[in-house]
Amino acid sequence: MASAGDALFRPVRAGNAFEETVERLLQAVRLGVVGAGERLPAERELAERLGVSRVTLREAIRALADAGYVESRRGRYGGTFVNASLPTPRGKGRKIDPERLDDTLCLRHVLETGAAEMAAARSLTPGERQHLTSTLAETSASDLADYRRRDSRLHLAIAEVTASKSLTTAVADVRMRVNQLLDEIPLLEPNLEHSNAQHEAVVEAILAGDPAMARRVMAEHIEGTASLLRGFLN
Known part of the structure; x- marks a missing residue:
């Protein structure tokens, strides 16, 4: 057994x-x-x-x-x-409902993989392409204190270049929920380095006009964050 x-x-x-x-x-x-x-x-x-x-x-x-x-x-x-005495599982001691966690992670997966796919399927304008690359650069250069804000801005930029206001609003809403959960766990530098590499791969796939690759890399990126949230908060 x-x-x-x-x-x-x-x-x-x-x-x-x-x-x-x-x-x-x-x-x-x-x-x-x-x-x-x-x-x-x-x-x-x-x-x-x-x-x-x-x-x-x-x-x-x-x-x-x-x-x-x-x-x-x-x-x-x-x-x-x-350690004989373990830390409080949640950074602020606030109870996290497992169903709420799963619901947020599910919704994020559907919305953000879809946003990456749809962004890659469009013929982006020069301004939209610049918006993605500049936001990516700002995220990659961000320090720990400002990383979460820059990270959120990049994910919103991907939604914005789909040209769907409804999708952008939905991604913004779910990102607020995700950030409330992320605030409960520590920032881990190896994860941020990995996230930056995945961000670059997502943006490259979008700029190359490869919807399947954009969706696949975004799904992998999101699952990495989900693994940390489940580990610390479940």
Whole structure:
């Protein structure tokens, strides 16, 4: 019979390896598969089971250590240990309804993958193309303090170049809901670097007029964010 550890420490998908690794480790800690004060499996074993590089695993562990879930100890009996006292799962202690979380993530997926696809299907004007590239550049150059605002602006820019006011309004509404959830979890630098690369791929697909690619890359990008939200908030 498969154990809970087998179920959680299974290979992650390549597209969002860091985000899904964080999600799996958080699930293992918060579900008690690895209890308070207990050690996570050895780094080499865990990386093999999750199907990720040791660099990715170390980044995920560092993110959880910074968030207060685990600590790394050196020496003969060292390793990564679950902290005896875990942080409040939600940044502001506000209760998050699981149904609300799933509803928001579902709606976002439908709206934003559709927006990327429709944007790529249009013949964009020079002004629209400039709007996308300049907003992308501003997001990529943003610091941590301003990242969420710039990130939101880029996603809205993609909706705007569909030329659908109704879709742009719907994306703006769902983005407000997503940001309320994102405010409850820490900003993780490896995730932001990954997000910037995915943003660039989405914009490139739109500018190249490739609707299928735009939809696919946007879906992958959104799922990475969803993995972090489910990991921290479920």
